Amino acid sequence: MMQAVTTTTDIPDAAPKPSSEEAVRWLQAISAERSRDAFERLYGQFAPKLKSYMIRQGADPATADDLAQETMVQVWRKAEQYDPAKAAPAAWIYRVARNLQIDRLRRRKLHEVELTAEADRPDEGPGGHERADERPDADRLRELVDTLPDDQLDVVRLAFFEGLSHSEIGQRLCIPLGTVKSRMRLAFGKLRAAMGEQL
Amino acid sequence: MTINHHPDDATIMAQAAGVLGEGFSLVVAAHMERCPRCLERLAEAEALGGELLAELPAAEMAGAGLGDVWQRIHEAPAAEPPKLRRPSSSDGLPAVLTPYLDGGLASVRWRSLVPGIRQHVLHGIDSGRGSVRLLGIAPGITIPHHTHGGGEMTLILKGSYVDEIGRFQAGDLADLDPSVHHQPVADTGEDCICLIATDERLRFSGMFSRMLQPLIGI
The missing domain is CATH 1.10.10.10 (Winged helix-like DNA-binding domain superfamily/Winged helix DNA-binding domain)
Structure with a gap:
């Protein structure tokens, strides 16, 4: 286990971590049905981790709350772009949070290749890998x-x-x-x- | 296009962590558009980021957290339309570069530095004491021996060059440490066009090159 850096705002993980598959279903329910229930479960799972992430990136607690909330708002809005073949839910949510903190806390641009479901991948020439669509x-x-x-x-x-x-x-x-x-x-x-x- | 030179794994980790500077992240993204190998590695490094996030201790959200989120969602409820990937320009310019070079490579306003070497500086990218620039090197022309105060990342857009490390062709990325000392030579019949990001000024080592430095300004 990672050594938890204990702060006054840390609370213990009461529930066992849901499997990645469970979070995949939540994201798909948000995308397909705009399921509020699935979103609230995902929020319960990720928002406190996102706040913790933002604090470690240097945000004060109020800003960390704001950025964790904003990350979840973007998760709701972008859920249709989530492709379970390409990324685990935590990895996809991590990307949203990282891009938000770079923009808001560091005020930098992060240049990245768009990895939306619609983005066509370049043709894989000789030597290209064929595993690119397999989620780690x-x-x-x-x-x-x-x-x-x-x-x-x-x-x-x-x-x-x-x-x-x-x-x-x-x-x-x-x-x-x-x-x-x-x-x-x-x-x-x-x-x-x-x-x-x-x- | 067969790509033989890639960013260092440590660079891919830095991109996934979001700690690469703007200039370097631009060059890396331009490379990755054509490089499934590196896109896959980036996805793996981001999966690690996701796992680290999932293992963080929870920090309690302020009281109205979820209610605030629903309010924000209702204020602008529309789902965000998927971003369409910008098309790359017809002359092979990577799509991430089009905001900086909207007319493509053909309409770059080059400035000649010395005979056989021309450059164009990209503006609007925060690179600290370094820069992001296009360099055009005519066939047979050598860039003087230099080392780097910081790192240097070079993506070949057209043509090729040879240096002490190897031969770099279109799509290849040279990810160089401060310790590397090299002298690239454009080695085919066409100009070698490179995208180069640095985070410090280059250091030319020879007497003649040092005299050129103020002129070249890199």
């Missing part, structure tokens, strides 16, 4: 995160949660840039191996 396996990912060595998990969390660039992580941990990058590569290599990709 969330359960194996969870096991992986549990087994990453602390030094690798630390650099990953400083990037994903605290929004530090590789050189800022090097300064924070007093390690060379090359070491930051090699730990990132090792963590990513294990992630890909755990998901059954060839290294």
Whole structure:
């Protein structure tokens, strides 16, 4: 398990985590039927995590509430774009939250390739992979995160949660840039191996 | 198009975490439009982001949280129409670049730096002390030996070049550390057009090149 950084606003996880499949059904019910019930379940599951994410990215609690709410509003509005073949629900919601915090907290542009369901993928030429439409396996990912060595998990969390660039992580941990990058590569290599990709 | 050179896995992780600078993220996205391998890796790194999010301890939402969300939704209830991917321009310019180069490569207003080397700086991208620019290198012309104060990311849009690392053709991305010292040469009969992002100024190493630096301004 990840070491939880306990703050006064943290509350324990009472209910067991719903499976990824359950959250897929909620998103599909929001998309197909505008299901308020499914949305409220998804909100219950993700909004407190999103607030936690925004606080780690440097938002004060009121701003974190606002950004967690705004993320969920966008989830409601964009649910039709969610494609379960391409991403787990947590990964898709993470993207929405990340793009929102980059825009609102960092006031930067993130350039990214649109990955909507409608976006046509480029033709896969020789050497292209044919697994691009397979969603990474969330359960194996969870096991992986549990087994990453602390030094690798630390650099990953400083990037994903605290929004530090590789050189800022090097300064924070007093390690060379090359070491930051090699730990990132090792963590990513294990992630890909755990998901059954060839290294 | 066979792509042989890709961003470092650490760069893909940085893109997924949202910590790449604007210039680098633009070059990486332009590469990924043509590179299923890297799109797939980005999806994997974002899956890790999702898993980390799911494992965060919950922070209690302020009292009216859900009610506020329903109110926001009702104030603008329409579902957001899916964004259509911008078409890439006919001359092969990646779609993410069209906001910066709306007339395509054909209507770029080049500025000649020295004979055989021309450039066009892209504006409106926050790159710190670096920049994002197009560089056009005529056949046989060499960019003087240089290292980088920070990183440099180069995407080949047309033509090709050779340097100490290898041969880079259209679609290839060179993801260079500050430690890399290189001297690219355009090696075919057509101009090599590259998109280059830096986060610090380049450092030219030879005496003659240092004299050129103020002129080139990169």
